[in-house]
Amino acid sequence: MADESNWYYTMGGQQQGPVPLEHLKHWLTSGQLGPTELVWREGMSNWVAANQVPELQGFAPAMTGAAAAGFQQPQQPVGYAQTVNYQTPYSIQDPRIQSQVSQARSAMICGIIGSFCIGFILGIVAIILASQAFNSMKQNRSEEGKGMAVAGMVLGVLGVIGHCGFWGLRFRHF
Numbered sequence: 001m002a003d004e005s006n007w008y009y010t011m012g013g014q015q016q017g018p019v020p021l022e023h024l025k026h027w028l029t030s031g032q033l034g035p036t037e038l039v040w041r042e043g044m045s046n047w048v049a050a051n052q053v054p055e056l057q058g059f060a061p062a063m064t065g066a067a068a069a070g071f072q073q074p075q076q077p078v079g080y081a082q083t084v085n086y087q088t089p090y091s092i093q094d095p096r097i098q099s100q101v102s103q104a105r106s107a108m109i110c111g112i113i114g115s116f117c118i119g120f121i122l123g124i125v126a127i128i129l130a131s132q133a134f135n136s137m138k139q140n141r142s143e144e145g146k147g148m149a150v151a152g153m154v155l156g157v158l159g160v161i162g163h164c165g166f167w168g169l170r171f172r173h174f
Helices: 021-030 095-116 119-140 146-172
Strands: 007-011 014-019 038-041
Touching: 007 021, 095 119, 095 146, 119 146
Parallel strands: none
Antiparallel strands: 007 014, 007 038
């Protein structure tokens, strides 16, 4: 069974989440979340209206307006998935994207540590990891982690240059 604490939803056309299922139930009951807002969790093939999800049926307030007056409102059959362009959070996407973000994060961490400590070695590692992350971004056509890869590359180069400059000036006096 999928983790019930990782539900994503839309509110006013904006993707939100993750939140526990209980929050969605409360928001539907109180009217904070409309029954036609879209929801998604791992294991679902697509985003679906909240009132079409079995776990959330019966939590929306009673009908008002046109529906209460007897006007028929078009309903989608239960289980019908709407096609929308909301992104699945990258942590749940393709493992190649997870790997690219991991490389970018590692590049940034090595660059930060290398800037203050073992500049030469970690600087080179940061440059290599950032380069690998950039190559993955081109192959996967995804820019997830780009900021971290750029930071890792810049800090790696600065760490190597700083380390070489420090030791170059130090040995120059001998």
